[in-house]
Amino acid sequence: EDLGRATTERYTIRDIERDGEFLGRLLIENDLDSLRSDAYLSYRAAYIIAVAIQSIIIMAFLAWTYFSIVKPFEDLREFASDVAGGNLEKPLKMDRGNLFGAFTESFDIMRSELNDARQKEYEAQRSKIELVAQLSHDIKTPVASIKAMGEVLEARSEDEKTKERLTSIVSKADQIDVMVSDLFAATLTDLNMLEAENTEQESSILNGIIRDADHMDLVISEGISECIIMCDKLRTTQVINNIISNSYKYAETAIYVSSHIDEDSLVVSFTDRGGGVSEDDLPMITKRFRRGENSKGKPGAGLGLAIASELMEKMGGDLEISNADGGFRVTLYFRIA
Structure with missing residues (x-):
């Protein structure tokens, strides 16, 4: 017992x-209680030591994971965002000690190559602009001289046939001038360098622009409604020159100009009586290098209305085309200031 x-x-x-x-x-x-207490303290100390060791191991693993995997991945993601945003100057730091070391070097080489390619493209664009600008100048200068001499000879000539021929020479000189201007504008548009500096202008300036563009005296205008519009005078001149030149070329009839104010826009319409264009051609002739069936045998590159439409958009306005009143109508929308 x-x-x-x-x-x-x-x-x-x-x-x-x-x-x-x-x-x-x-x-x-x-003393059982004392023994139990000692055993408990021993077990507790062993447990704490084991947990501490495990925690250190886990923290070391997490730190290794972050610096070897997560951080390099975040750097790659930030690098990709920079490249997508066009920032090709910022290099990607290389560290062969992490899992992405080899990829990092490859990505940075890609960045460097893209940067070099962009610089070469920029230089090529500048060369293209300089070439087209030089050609434009070289062509416009003699054409302007031909036009001036033609106008002088036309004014002095008393023979009707000679006057008609001189008028034709002046008209052809104007066509060449418009085509060269369109070529230069198209080049700038391709390079996203065609700009419009909008300023507040009295709508009456359109009367002068139309009058200067109508060297064949075919425009019949009701006058432009008075208001203040937002436009670039130089680009507006180019737009109206293209519209009137097109009517000269394809319609050879009177051009009727009317205008009215519609809410926040000044609406100006140019309508000839040349029979218009086919409905199938209408959606296409404001696209570059696209011409209607009625253009066969006529000089031109299919840039006039395309350039005019793009310039109106640059000025915050719009250009619409339609068949109306037995002819072709171009309607311009200028934003009212």
Whole structure:
């Protein structure tokens, strides 16, 4: 009974022997609560040490993961955003110690090559602009001289046939001048360098622009409604020159100009009596290098109305075309200031 209780209560039990003869057992009572407390403290210390070691290992792994995988990936993503935004000057730092080291070098080489290609493209664009500008100048200068001499000779001539021929020479000179201007404008548009500097202008300036463009005296105008419009005078002159030149070329009739104010726009219409164009051609003739069926045998590159439409958009306005009143109508919308 004592042995059972001693075992239950965790006594220390020692056998007592003398000369090999078993004499009995010694029962030593232990402080069980103290033993349990010591054991608990030992287990707790071991647990804390184990958790601390595991935490250090996890933190070290997370740090390695961030600096070797996550951070390089974020750098690559930021680099891709810079490249997509056109920033090709910022290099990508290379670190062969992370998993993306080889990719980083490849991406930076790609950036460098793209930057070089962009610089070469820019230089090519500048060369193209300079070439076209020089050609425009070289062509316009003699054409202007031919036109001036033709006008002088026309004024002095008394022979009707000679006057007609001189008038034709002046008209052809104007056509060449318009075509060269369109070529230069088309080049600038292709390079996204065609700009319009909008300023507030009195609508009455349109009367002068129309009058200067109508060297054949075919325009019949009701006068322009008075208001303040937003436009670039130089670009507006180019638009109206193209419209009137087109009517000269394809209609060869009177050109009727009318205008009215519609809410926040000044609407100006140019209508000839040349029979118009086919309905199938209407959607296409404001596209570059597209011409209607009635243009066969006529000089031109199909740029006039396309350039006019693009210039009106640059000025915040619009250009519409239609068949009306037995002819072709071009309607311009100028934004009212």
